[in-house]
Amino acid sequence: MAIRRTESVTRGGRRRSSRHPRGTDLSGLAVAFALVAALLCAVTLLFVRFAHWAGAHPGTAASLGLLTIPVLYVLLRGMPRSRELRRAALAGMAEADREPVPAATAAPAPAAVHDGFTVELAPHRDRVDFTALDPDGFEAAIAELCERDGCQDVEVTGGAGDLGADVLAVAPDGRRVVIQCKQYAPDNKVGSMDLQRFGGTCWSVHGAQLAVIVTTSAFTTPAEEYARSCGIRCVDGEELEAWAQGSGPAPWGPAHVADR
DSSP, X not given: OOOOOOEEEOTTSOEEEOOOOHHHHHHHHHHHHHHHHHHHHHXXXXXXXXXXXXXXXXXXXXXXXXXXHHHHHHHHHHHHHHHHHHHHHHHHHHHHHHSOOOOOOOOOOOOOOOOSSOOOOOOOOOOXXXXXXXXXXXXXXXXXXXXXXXXXXXEEOOSTTOTTOSEEEEOTTSOEEEEEEEOOOTTSXXXXXXXXXXXXXXXXXTOOSEEEEEESSOBOHHHHHHHHHHTOEEEOHHHHHHHHHTSXXXXXXXXXXXXX
């Protein structure tokens, strides 16, 4: 890799090289000699102290000497090999500097982004008047939307004894979806008591990983607050129409909404 050299510009417009003057080199050399001298002094002091200690503990000193001999032998044997490896590394670096740098190639176009958890919404379909359907037809229509937008194992379970689960399905990301359908008139909002009854069964009884209430009307403020606290997804009449038309997301969310 080439080393980049920077230059500074003086007030008169001349370029001033970033190379240090010769006086700086002499100062560095003096510092190096001082460090070498300090190292030699330290080694000498250590040797003198070791000599005194060895005179007081001859047996231990002899044992250390015997252990030191093989270590020094290994180090000395390894020094030529180290020099060879260093020379080979330097030769390889020089060869790499001589090799021409290939021209930059254009990066490949990124693949289409898809999170693997959701699917693109289905194309536009004829508008369905969900309020005109009977209760069974409304539940069947919601089940069809789930199947259309990537759910598997879709099942309509509404009726007596359903314990709040009208539609069961497995979302594209593998979550178990439990949906309760509330086909109410526009002026009849889904209240907090409806949410509380559903919240009491969707998790513990039906094992929901995504609990959804779909209505043709709207939700009261206390109902929305309860839903947020429990993690229940609320789909009102406007969101249901957008979901059905393909202009809005399914309850589990699309990867993206295609242009219509």
